[in-house]
Amino acid sequence: MSETVRALIVYESMFGNTERVAQAIRDGLRGSLPADMVPVYQAPSAIPADVRLLVVGGPTHAFSMSRVTTRQEAWKQADVVMPIEVGIREWLSVLGIDTQDASGRPASRLEVATFDTRIAKGRRLPGSAARAAAKVLRRMGFRLTSSASFFVDETTGPISEVEVERARHWGEELGSILTGSSTAV
Numbered sequence: 640m641s642e643t644v645r646a647l648i649v650y651e652s653m654f655g656n657t658e659r660v661a662q663a664i665r666d667g668l669r670g671s672l673p674a675d676m677v678p679v680y681q682a683p684s685a686i687p688a689d690v691r692l693l694v695v696g697g698p699t700h701a702f703s704m705s706r707v708t709t710r711q712e713a714w715k716q717a718d719v720v721m722p723i724e725v726g727i728r729e730w731l732s733v734l735g736i737d738t739q740d741a742s743g744r745p746a747s748r749l750e751v752a753t754f755d756t757r758i759a760k761g762r763r764l765p766g767s768a769a770r771a772a773a774k775v776l777r778r779m780g781f782r783l784t785s786s787a788s789f790f791v792d793e794t795t796g797p798i799s800e801v802e803v804e805r806a807r808h809w810g811e812e813l814g815s816i817l818t819g820s821s822t823a824v
C-alpha cells in the first residue's frame with residue numbers, strides 16, 4: 640500500500656472509554672498503515688483526500704448515537720473528556736467529501752468502519768451507535784467495511800483490558816483488509 644494513504648479515526652467519548660478504544664484501534668491499524676485519531680469536535684468537515692479508511696465511533700446513548708440531551712445527561716453524571724456540543728451524529732450530518740484526490744482517484748475508494756461502546760449488561764439490547772452511524776454513512780454512499788461494539792462494565796466505565804485488546808485486534812483486522820492480507824473481520 641502506498642505510504643501516502645492513511646486511516647483516520649473520528650471519535651466521541653464522554654467518560655474516556657471510547658477514547659481508549661479508539662487508541663487501541665489506532666494501535667492495531669498502525670501495523671498496516673499510518674493511522675491518526677481526532678476527537679469529533681476537532682474533526683474536519685470534509686475527509687482529506689489521503690484518507691483511505693475512515694473509522695467513526697462513539698458511545699451508545701439511548702440505543703443509538705448520542706444527542707445533545709443525552710450528552711448533557713452524561714455531563715451531569717461524571718467528568719467528561721470533551722465538549723458536549725458536538726457528537727458523531729452532528730458531525731455526520733455536516734460531513735462532506737472530496738470527490739477526487741490529487742491524482743484524480745474517485746473518493747469511492749474510501750472505506751468506512753464504525754464502532755461504539757455499550758454497557759456489558761445490555762449486550763442483548765438492540766441499540767448500537769455503531770449501527771446507527773453505519774446506516775447514515777451507507778445512505779451517504781460510503782462502503783462499509785465493518786462495525787463493532789466494545790463493552791464497558793458500567794456507564795462511566797471502566798472498560799476491561801480484554802475489550803481494549805479486542806479493539807486493538809479489530810484495528811489489526813481492518814488494516815489487513817485494506818492491505819489485502821485478509822478478507823473478513
Ligand SMILES: Cc1cc2nc3c(=O)[nH]c(=O)nc-3n(C[C@H](O)[C@H](O)[C@H](O)COP(=O)(O)O)c2cc1C
Nearest residue numbers: 652653654655656657698700701702756757758794
Ligand atoms: C445518557 C446515557 C444513555 C445511555 N444509553 C445507553 C444505551 O442505550 N445502551 C447502552 O448499552 N449503554 C448506554 N449508555 C452507556 C454508554 O454506552 C457508556 O456510558 C459509554 O459506552 C461509555 O463510553 P464513554 O466513556 O466513551 O462515554 C448510556 C449512557 C448515558 C450517559
